[in-house]
Amino acid sequence: MPVTLNRASQIKEIPATDPRLAKVNLAIKQYQRRQDALIQILHTAQDLYGYLPLNVIQHIARELKMPPSRVYGVVTFYHFFTLKPKGEHMVVVCTGTACYVKGAQKILDQISAGFGLKVGQTTPDGKIGVEQARCIGACGLAPAVIIDNEVIAKVDATKIVDMIKTKVGAA
Amino acid sequence: MNIQTLNEIKAKVQARKAGLKHEVCVCAGAGCISSGALSVLEAAKKQVKDLGLEKEIEIIPVGCMGACNQGPLVKVEPTDTVYQKVSVERTPVLVERHLQHGAIVDDMLLFSEPGKAASSKKASELAFNSKQQKIVLSGCGTINPEDIEEYIAADGYFALHKCLTQMSSEEVIGEVKHSNIRGRGGAGFPTGIKWETVYKYVSAEKYVICNGDEGDPGAFMDRSVLEGDPHRILEGMAIAGYAVGANRGFIYVRAEYPLAIKRLEIAIKQARKLGLLGSQIFNSEFNFDVEIRIGAGAFVCGEETALIASVEGKRGTPRPRPPYPAQVGVYGKPTLLNNVETFANIAPILLKDGEWFSSIGTPKSSGTKVFALAGKIANTGLIEVPLGITLREIIFDIGGGIPGGKAFKAVQTGGPSGGCIPAQHLDTKVDYESLASVGSIMGSGGMIVMDETSCMVAIARYFMEFCVDESCGKCIPCRVGTKEMHNLLSKICEGKGTLQDLALLEELAPYVKENSLCGLGASAPNPLLTTLRYFRDEYIAHIVEGRCPAGECKIAKPAASLGAH
Amino acid sequence: MANLISITIDDKKLDVELGQTVLEVARKAGVDIPVLCQLDGLSTWGACRLCLVELEGSPRLFPACTTPVADKQVIRTQSEKLNKYRRMTVELLFAERNHICSVCVANNRCELQNLGYRLGMDHVRFPYLTPECNVDASHRDFVIDHNRCVLCTRCVRTCDEVEGAHNWDVMGRGSNSRIVSDLFQPWGESTTCTSCGKCVDACPVGAIWRKEAGQSQLAKHPSMISELVAKRKVKS
Numbered sequence: 001m002p003v004t005l006n007r008a009s010q011i012k013e014i015p016a017t018d019p020r021l022a023k024v025n026l027a028i029k030q031y032q033r034r035q036d037a038l039i040q041i042l043h044t045a046q047d048l049y050g051y052l053p054l055n056v057i058q059h060i061a062r063e064l065k066m067p068p069s070r071v072y073g074v075v076t077f078y079h080f081f082t083l084k085p086k087g088e089h090m091v092v093v094c095t096g097t098a099c100y101v102k103g104a105q106k107i108l109d110q111i112s113a114g115f116g117l118k119v120g121q122t123t124p125d126g127k128i129g130v131e132q133a134r135c136i137g138a139c140g141l142a143p144a145v146i147i148d149n150e151v152i153a154k155v156d157a158t159k160i161v162d163m164i165k166t167k168v169g170a171a
Numbered sequence: 172m173n174i175q176t177l178n179e180i181k182a183k184v185q186a187r188k189a190g191l192k193h194e195v196c197v198c199a200g201a202g203c204i205s206s207g208a209l210s211v212l213e214a215a216k217k218q219v220k221d222l223g224l225e226k227e228i229e230i231i232p233v234g235c236m237g238a239c240n241q242g243p244l245v246k247v248e249p250t251d252t253v254y255q256k257v258s259v260e261r262t263p264v265l266v267e268r269h270l271q272h273g274a275i276v277d278d279m280l281l282f283s284e285p286g287k288a289a290s291s292k293k294a295s296e297l298a299f300n301s302k303q304q305k306i307v308l309s310g311c312g313t314i315n316p317e318d319i320e321e322y323i324a325a326d327g328y329f330a331l332h333k334c335l336t337q338m339s340s341e342e343v344i345g346e347v348k349h350s351n352i353r354g355r356g357g358a359g360f361p362t363g364i365k366w367e368t369v370y371k372y373v374s375a376e377k378y379v380i381c382n383g384d385e386g387d388p389g390a391f392m393d394r395s396v397l398e399g400d401p402h403r404i405l406e407g408m409a410i411a412g413y414a415v416g417a418n419r420g421f422i423y424v425r426a427e428y429p430l431a432i433k434r435l436e437i438a439i440k441q442a443r444k445l446g447l448l449g450s451q452i453f454n455s456e457f458n459f460d461v462e463i464r465i466g467a468g469a470f471v472c473g474e475e476t477a478l479i480a481s482v483e484g485k486r487g488t489p490r491p492r493p494p495y496p497a498q499v500g501v502y503g504k505p506t507l508l509n510n511v512e513t514f515a516n517i518a519p520i521l522l523k524d525g526e527w528f529s530s531i532g533t534p535k536s537s538g539t540k541v542f543a544l545a546g547k548i549a550n551t552g553l554i555e556v557p558l559g560i561t562l563r564e565i566i567f568d569i570g571g572g573i574p575g576g577k578a579f580k581a582v583q584t585g586g587p588s589g590g591c592i593p594a595q596h597l598d599t600k601v602d603y604e605s606l607a608s609v610g611s612i613m614g615s616g617g618m619i620v621m622d623e624t625s626c627m628v629a630i631a632r633y634f635m636e637f638c639v640d641e642s643c644g645k646c647i648p649c650r651v652g653t654k655e656m657h658n659l660l661s662k663i664c665e666g667k668g669t670l671q672d673l674a675l676l677e678e679l680a681p682y683v684k685e686n687s688l689c690g691l692g693a694s695a696p697n698p699l700l701t702t703l704r705y706f707r708d709e710y711i712a713h714i715v716e717g718r719c720p721a722g723e724c725k726i727a728k729p730a731a732s733l734g735a736h
Numbered sequence: 737m738a739n740l741i742s743i744t745i746d747d748k749k750l751d752v753e754l755g756q757t758v759l760e761v762a763r764k765a766g767v768d769i770p771v772l773c774q775l776d777g778l779s780t781w782g783a784c785r786l787c788l789v790e791l792e793g794s795p796r797l798f799p800a801c802t803t804p805v806a807d808k809q810v811i812r813t814q815s816e817k818l819n820k821y822r823r824m825t826v827e828l829l830f831a832e833r834n835h836i837c838s839v840c841v842a843n844n845r846c847e848l849q850n851l852g853y854r855l856g857m858d859h860v861r862f863p864y865l866t867p868e869c870n871v872d873a874s875h876r877d878f879v880i881d882h883n884r885c886v887l888c889t890r891c892v893r894t895c896d897e898v899e900g901a902h903n904w905d906v907m908g909r910g911s912n913s914r915i916v917s918d919l920f921q922p923w924g925e926s927t928t929c930t931s932c933g934k935c936v937d938a939c940p941v942g943a944i945w946r947k948e949a950g951q952s953q954l955a956k957h958p959s960m961i962s963e964l965v966a967k968r969k970v971k972s
Contacts, residue, residue, distance in 0.1 A: 003870035003882075006920050036502075038484035039467055043426065054919055067896075067928055068918045069905035076907040076920075077486040077643075079468030080426045096388030097583070097619045098545030100633055133427060138202045139391050139545040140239020140552045151205035469909070486906065491782035491802040644887070644906070644913035646783045651828040654911045655862050675861065682824050685797055686785045 011054045020048040024056065028063050035064050038074055042081055051085045087122040087129025089168045092146040095132045098139035106157035107143055108132070114161030128168060172446035172453060174332055177323055184324035192227040193270050196246040196312060197257075200235030200395055201430050202552075203242035207259065208232075211243050214259045218266045228270050231321075234311030234399015238299055239552035241281055246294065246312065253281040253294035282550075299550055302569055304531070306539050307515040308555045311399030316434050319441040322402040328447050330518040331406050334413055335455040338521075343414040344370060347517070349525025351537040356382055356473070356510030357585065357614045358690075359536075359603045365507065368497040369415040372505040377417035379408050380501065380508045382478060383424040383431070386470035387586030388637065390617035392541040393511035395553050397424065397431035400515070401438035405448065405461065407514030410521055412459045415507050420461040421482055426468060435463055470587075470641035474689050475508050477643065488645045489689035510615070512541055532558035536602035546583075546619040549574045556601070563597040566620055577622040580721075581705070585614025587634045587641075588694030590701030591627060610701045612694075626723035627706040628713055631699045632660035638695040649692025652683035656699065663710060666717040666726030673710060677703070741807040746814060758800040758811055759787060769813050770822055770851055772940060773888040774801045777962030778897060781889055786822050786851070789813045797821075823855045831862040832911070833869060834883040835941075841954035842942030848886060867911070874924030877947055878936060880915070884943040887913055891935035891944060894961055903929040915943075937961060 014021050027044040031037035038060070045056050052075055061071040075081045091111065095104045111130055112118055122129040138144045141153035145160065147167050155163075188194060197203075197212040212232055219228050236244045241255035245265065252275055254265060261279065268274045275292055282297055283289040291297050305311075314321040322328070334343050348363030369377065381404055385393040397404065408420045424432050439461060442448040450458040464482050471477045472487040479501045481487040500506020516538060520528045529537045536558040542565065545551045549571030556565060562582060566572065573579050581591040590611035592599065599605050603613050621630065635657040644650045659676050662668040680696035680703075687693045703710065712718050717726055739754035745767055752761045757780075762769050772784040780801045788797040792810035800813070812818075829835075829848060837843050851857075869882035892904045892915065903926050907916040917923045936944050937957045945954045 003868060005870075005872070005922050008921060008925050011919070034484075036482065036484040039481065040465060043465055043467065057919060067902035067905070069907075069916055069928070070902060072916060072919045073486050073905040073907050074484070077469065077909050078466075081467060097586070097617065097633070098389045098551070100388070101546045101619060101621060101625060138205055138239075139389055139543055140202050140242070141205060142545060142551070144205070151201075153202075153205050471909075486909075491780075491799050493802075493804065639910060642910035644908070644910045645781075646785055647825050647828055647832075648785055650887075650911055650913070651832045651865075654865065655828070655831070658863065658865075678824075678861075682821055686788060686821055686825065688783060688785065688799075 094144045098142040102142040194248040195230040196233040198244040199232035208243035231315040235395040236312035251293045254279045330522040346525040350528035355512035369507040378506045379420040381422045384473040407517035425466040547622040548620040583619040585612040593705045626721040627702040634698040646688040648686035743809045745811040777965035778893040840942040843952040847940035874922035890938040894938040
């Protein structure tokens with residue numbers, strides 16, 4: 001895939017009426033505009049927007065008086081931060097060692113077969129997105145999958161597609 | 172806050188507990204919560220209230236009780252009874268038979284099976300528990316992590332008081348040195364010497380940082396302590412601050428642990444309210460407070476200098492050492508960085524003395540170690556054992572052996588930095604030196620058991636893929652070397668590898684090990700090196716025969732000539 | 737008189753001042769240690785690992801650019817192992833991205849090429865990774881070609897420490913790392929770049945170059961960076 005750079009024309013100013021912007025500004029203020037609080041402020045912003053839009057990153061860089069490339073470098077270094085909106089329903093498959101040994105790959109294969117999704121992809125209608133986590137710490141209950149923030153333990157790979165369909169349908 | 176108040180709180184809680192007919196502890200570690208423990212907790216509380224028994228029966232959430240495979244776990248005192256797989260449906264049975272009428276429910280006991288009774292009705296006598304010794308985890312599973320008074324009743328903050336009122340900084344460091352405790356994050360550096368090094372640097376500003384990044388996949392020891400006994404960490408950090416001369420601390424917790432973050436926030440609030448964090452603690456001249464810093468998904472930030480960069484809001488890339496963080500740490504100031512489990516040992520050591528701690532374990536590896544047992548093993552979960560116990564005892568006596576009648580193949584210790592230990596070394600003692608002698612490391616405590624159906628080439632590839640994903644990209648050996656090694660291992664797993672590829676791997680491994688800037692790169696080749704040392708035949712089978720002996724790798728039908736050039 | 741200590745470097749005994757790095761001391765003694773991410777006038781990065789040396793008494797290798805000299809240190813800058821490892825580092829750099837010397841503006845004036853010659857690297861044993869990298873020619877005067885970048889970050893440090901503009905930084909991590917301008921935008925749209933051109937002189941290879949340079953014609957003056965830093969110090 002060819003590399004596509006971001007254009008300034010894509011980065012529109014955040015409307016002042018956006019209530020989430022006020023919360024981001026509050027977080028910046030609570031951290032006293034300290035540059036070392038950047039990661040904590042980015043967490044707050046992502047919790048509010050679901051991802052980190054470019055104009056929010058630009059806004060934070062301005063408010064903290066940091067060069068935009070430095071903030072962009074931090075955002076893209078850490079896996080937790082995402083520049084793209086996630087799907088409406090997120091499925092996170094744990095691929096930590098214990099889950100791997102207990103068959104996490106089979107679960108991913110089933111999801112791929114059932115929805116046509118690989119890790120990091122979202123269905124065309126944006127309803128379901130798939131991510132992997134390197135270890136969510138529920139190793140005693142491997143393999144584990146999180147669907148919309150609910151942890152499902154000892155997942156049966158053959159049942160995962162139906163499980164996801166049920167939860168997404170019910171929501 | 173003073174010693175009288177501490178003693179009053181302790182006495183008050185102990186009196187209340189003594190007057191109970193039953194204390195019921197419902198495991199509320201993240202694992203059991205995902206199995207429905209909170210619903211069980213609510214259901215039990217409601218039932219007890221409906222029966223009008225809340226004054227005699229106290230039901231509290233507690234930290235991880237260890238037998239994660241059998242959760243949700245519920246413990247009933249004073250009979251040391253632990254029940255397994257407690258569901259909302261079966262909770263009324265428990266409440267009615269045991270809590271109301273005092274009769275143990277045999278078929279719900281921990282490690283009972285359909286048609287086979289548990290080997291003992293007392294949890295401490297079960298094989299899973301009898302070989303364990305809980306120091307780090309003594310609060311997990313016994314106290315409510317969201318209630319500071321229960322921590323105090325378990326002698327919490329008494330060690331801090333002793334240090335601030337009866338001991339000098341040098342004496343505190345002396346006890347830690349005397350205990351011989353070694354850093355539990357994985358490197359095993361003598362903690363007392365680290366403290367002394369930071370202490371010796373003269374600076375008005377010093378910091379204490381708790382490394383709660385726990386990035387090893389398969390490790391959840393630190394998580395359990397942070398969720399199950401957060402005050403233990405606060406007290407350990409405060410004692411450390413007093414010892415080295417630091418007034419501010421950071422607890423760096425990975426973002427993937429929201430429950431741990433929540434419990435820490437509650438604990439910090441409670442400690443501040445009682446004056447156990449803040450200024451002039453116990454009316455001494457010592458001020459100490461902590462701030463939580465959330466990580467954002469970078470395994471490399473478990474490395475000291477990368478963690479410090481992250482605390483400073485930067486990309487988490489490590490820097491060359493010397494200078495060490497003890498001299499130049501966060502904001503350029505002397506910084507003491509220790510792992511969660513290391514800090515969890517501090518209050519117990521100072522409450523008793525270093526001599527007591529050094530008498531546990533082995534002379535060079537004193538104390539206990541928490542391990543997260545996972546993989547192909549009957550009893551997955553969290554255990555704490557004295558160092559010096561053998562791998563065999565852990566895997567077969569405590570862990571219950573390999574399920575499904577399969578044969579043990581190897582155990583991976585130390586996560587992606589460690590190695591796979593085969594059956595011929597099962598009687599190796601679990602201590603720093605012995606594990607290193609068989610090619611692995613102690614690591615942070617992850618212990619993954621593999622059986623005959625696990626392919627060792629695939630596991631080497633799995634860990635190398637992890638390193639490729641987590642490499643920060645700063646230095647060439649790790650950034651490019653791990654990628655090349657991963658590509659070669661993938662080729663071999665797919666049955667397309669050649670002997671030339673194997674030769675390149677064996678050329679790259681020592682290069683990456685010796686040339687990398689930090690521990691991530693330096694230890695990335697370890698799983699590859701140990702699997703080559705003990706399971707070379709599997710590599711050869713993949714390459715020369717196009718066959719995966721364990722039957723795990725999907726290899727397409729071999730072409731006419733295979734890579735034997 | 738500053739503190740003097742005794743060290744041995746490649747069997748040469750020397751008395752040197754405390755507070756210097758092994759690299760500084762080596763250079764003064766006429767011992768040439770290969771470097772790539774190090775550039776006088778900039779902070780140290782310690783990432784290329786070409787300057788690793790052996791210190792007697794330790795099994796580890798130490799980067800000469802950041803390791804301070806200490807009393808009675810015995811330093812070895814050349815050995816069969818060190819030379820083998822340096823050659824491998826250069827091999828991996830060539831395998832990592834898409835380096836085609838014959839069409840490059842820096843041909844015959846390139847630090848990566850020079851290292852290859854110096855270390856006797858005449859072929860690359862490792863499979864080429866051929867990543868997808870772009871060429872950004874949007875700036876009026878300059879071009880950045882990521883196919884040739886070795887991630888030494890000399891451009892990042894120069895722009896941040898010497899010019900103060902901080903146009904460049906690094907995005908992503910591991911082998912996905914890339915040098916970026918602002919929010920991963922075309923250089924020509926940068927709101928921070930002052931078009932000073934210092935990064936051109938700092939870049940050791942043909943990744944950043946002036947538009948008027950043709951093949952093999954790019955003339956760089958990396959020593960200008962340290963000269964500028966020294967001149968600015970005297971003024972303040």
